Amino acid sequence: MSINKEKYQQLIAELNGKATLVAVSKTKPVEDIQALYDLGQRDFGENYVQELVDKQEQLPKDIRWHFIGHLQSNKVKYIAPFVHLIHGVDSEKLLTEIKKQAVKNNSTIHCLLQMYIATEETKFGFNDEELKTLLDKISIDPLQTVMIDGLMGMASFSDDKNKVRAEFTHLKKIFIETRDRSIIHVRSNILSIGMSGDYKIALEEGSNMVRIGSLLFGERNYNA
């Protein structure tokens, strides 16, 4: 077994109920997820649709599955029946498809809008202007079967703590502005920021949901 039990207990104490821990289990075997589950963990995050579907079938049904990767519209249908929260909603097209699948499943699907806050070119997400345009649209045409629970972001992959902090501070500001608009089906309660390398800064900047993988499960080996 390769989970870090001590680190898990330390993290739970550190979060102290102020932030939800999403244990990011991508590329890790079901045995490791089960081991963390046995310690009481219920929120798990995955990045790949097929991997998530396979794991969901094998693991306890009270796990809350978070989809945190880049989601293609044509794959929403596979996770719609059980997903707890989709963190990476980064286009209106995807939102429209989620709405459709929620109707099919006769349910409400909870989402976070992914905001582009890093300086790297490769990250997905809305910029501030695009978010504003989207919210304007939603305020006229409510989402009905989709609930926007908040925002998600990834800071630049950088050793410069001030840069990372500034990106999180900016997102917190947008988060509050979004909440204050009081749009139906847009709640903005959840601010999903912070990973293994930057979660402490994220917590200081107002995160209430951290997504942590390697600290709990060890480094990922994509060639395995």
Ligand SMILES: *Cc1c(COP(=O)(O)O)cnc(C)c1O
């Ligand atoms: C992989 C991943 C994480 C976890 O990263 P760690 O550095 O291993 O904690 C968090 N969020 C997203 C979106 C990820 O893809």
